[in-house]
Amino acid sequence: MIEMTGSTFTVHTGVSFDPKKKAFVDNVSLKIDRETGAIVDVYTRDSSAEETLSLEKDDIDLRKKIVLPGLVDSHTHVFLHAYKERNATEQMRDASIVERTVRATNAARAALLAGYTTYRDLGTETLGNADVNLRDSINRGLIPGPRMFVATEALASSGSYELRIENRLGQRLIVPRACDAADGVAGVQAAVRRRAGDGADIIKFYADYRRKVLRFPLTGPRPVRFPPAARRNPAVTMFSQEEMDAIVQEAHRAEMPVAAHTGETRAAIMASKAGVTTVEHALEDTDEKEETFFETLKENGTIWVPTITAIEVEADDVWLEDVKQRVKRGFNAGVKIAAGGDTGVFDHGLNAREMELLVEAGIPLEEVLIAGTLRGWEACGGDRSGYRFGWFEKGNRADIIALDADPRKDTKALRKVSFVMKDGEVWKRDGQVVTDMVVQLPRWSELKEPSPSPTLSDEWTELGDDQPTMTMSVPLPVFTGKPAGSD
Numbered sequence: 001m002i003e004m005t006g007s008t009f010t011v012h013t014g015v016s017f018d019p020k021k022k023a024f025v026d027n028v029s030l031k032i033d034r035e036t037g038a039i040v041d042v043y044t045r046d047s048s049a050e051e052t053l054s055l056e057k058d059d060i061d062l063r064k065k066i067v068l069p070g071l072v073d074s075h076t077h078v079f080l081h082a083y084k085e086r087n088a089t090e091q092m093r094d095a096s097i098v099e100r101t102v103r104a105t106n107a108a109r110a111a112l113l114a115g116y117t118t119y120r121d122l123g124t125e126t127l128g129n130a131d132v133n134l135r136d137s138i139n140r141g142l143i144p145g146p147r148m149f150v151a152t153e154a155l156a157s158s159g160s161y162e163l164r165i166e167n168r169l170g171q172r173l174i175v176p177r178a179c180d181a182a183d184g185v186a187g188v189q190a191a192v193r194r195r196a197g198d199g200a201d202i203i204k205f206y207a208d209y210r211r212k213v214l215r216f217p218l219t220g221p222r223p224v225r226f227p228p229a230a231r232r233n234p235a236v237t238m239f240s241q242e243e244m245d246a247i248v249q250e251a252h253r254a255e256m257p258v259a260a261h262t263g264e265t266r267a268a269i270m271a272s273k274a275g276v277t278t279v280e281h282a283l284e285d286t287d288e289k290e291e292t293f294f295e296t297l298k299e300n301g302t303i304w305v306p307t308i309t310a311i312e313v314e315a316d317d318v319w320l321e322d323v324k325q326r327v328k329r330g331f332n333a334g335v336k337i338a339a340g341g342d343t344g345v346f347d348h349g350l351n352a353r354e355m356e357l358l359v360e361a362g363i364p365l366e367e368v369l370i371a372g373t374l375r376g377w378e379a380c381g382g383d384r385s386g387y388r389f390g391w392f393e394k395g396n397r398a399d400i401i402a403l404d405a406d407p408r409k410d411t412k413a414l415r416k417v418s419f420v421m422k423d424g425e426v427w428k429r430d431g432q433v434v435t436d437m438v439v440q441l442p443r444w445s446e447l448k449e450p451s452p453s454p455t456l457s458d459e460w461t462e463l464g465d466d467q468p469t470m471t472m473s474v475p476l477p478v479f480t481g482k483p484a485g486s487d
């Protein structure tokens with residue numbers, strides 16, 4: 001049992017990364033209020049006094065590790081699991097809500113223990129508003145997980161983002177809906193209002209999609225003969241400029257950020273002009289409009305979330321190399337980039353792969369660390385999110401992680417997360433899970449009288465010997481070289 005005294009404690013760091021200074025800094029200490037889960041003071045220690053630094057009882061000494069702000073994955077799907085295990089269509093069409101929820105629970109835990117204290121979750125993929133409920137379960141202390149900002153269902157125009165089956169005769173075969181379909185200015189405004197009312201934190205819409213895929217289907221009893229060689233199933237623009245403008249304006253009225261799915265740069269340029277916070281992907285077309293794409297994003301301050309890991313998992317090495325080069329060109333052009341893997345396409349808990357790939361693309365490490373912290377906060381809407389996180393400053397959430405290796409020397413350092421704190425609560429320390437999925441068991445003495453509702457710290461970190469609990473051990477995913485693609 002961990003004894004807690006006082007309302008504040010201090011975390012001492014040796015080397016830590018400061019996204020605002022774009023640099024590693026020495027000897028920073030962070031004073032944390034355990035009641036509010038916020039940083040109440042940040043100061044630099046006098047290096048000459050290091051020998052005599054006296055630690056208070058609850059203080060945490062991370063001076064031998066590399067300390068970072070808690071990481072943000074800017075593009076996740078907590079309700080999807082690795083496609084190598086089951087493809088997207090089957091997960092969306094066939095998997096039970098119970099199994100998907102249980103998997104999401106495990107995914108949230110794995111992500112947190114991997115150092116991801118924030119998830120920007122861009123759609124449940126046929127589970128309606130279940131992400132709202134999962135987010136609230138985490139916030140209520142029922143399960144461990146990142147701070148979640150959720151989109152519920154993405155907006156798409158009619159006949160666009162939906163499960164495609166060839167037998168729709170008579171409309172008797174019902175498949176779950178994959179988006180909140182909306183058309184026209186009034187229609188999309190209403191859809192944004194529905195999402196906000198359903199509890200979403202962020203609006204996601206499909207600016208383009210491979211809507212015409214049933215023209216030359218990829219699946220079926222036998223291959224389609226002689227399909228067009230070029231752009232067999234191109235991503236076509238799904239909303240007019242007026243509709244995109246209306247989505248963003250309505251979202252801003254609701255004080256929400258906006259993410260636009262874009263296969264190709266054409267739709268990404270329109271979305272950026274409409275004022276979206278981020279464009280996702282934009283990797284499917286040729287380089288023809290690339291320069292305009294970069295210029296438009298830069299002009300509008302739009303963040304690009306390229307999701308390179310999803311390409312690595314699903315596509316061939318040639319395309320992956322092209323993608324890396326496009327991302328590097330975007331960075332060189334001055335486009336702001338946030339790290340988001342489209343996590344869910346591969347295992348949650350391996351989120352750091354996206355940051356590794358950004359480094360492999362040739363982006364400097366310091367900029368990649370910004371993409372995984374500060375830029376993630378901006379992608380979540382910045383101050384519109386209601387919180388500050390992604391860097392260390394008085395008033396920010398106390399989200400702190402520590403690595404056992406130095407990312408300046410070890411390209412796999414981001415896999416070596418040995419300490420995780422979110423909102424001032426420690427989940428991992430010295431590489432060990434400190435407070436795991438501790439499920440409080442009922443007591444006979446409380447058969448009639450309801451037990452007083454425990455505070456988070458009571459429930460998670462101050463479990464006395466007389467408190468019956470059960471710790472659930474769920475295996476975490478491990479990196480095994482290059483993630484396997486679906487086959």
Ligand SMILES: [Zn+2]
Nearest residue numbers: 075077122342
């Ligand atoms: Zn996605």
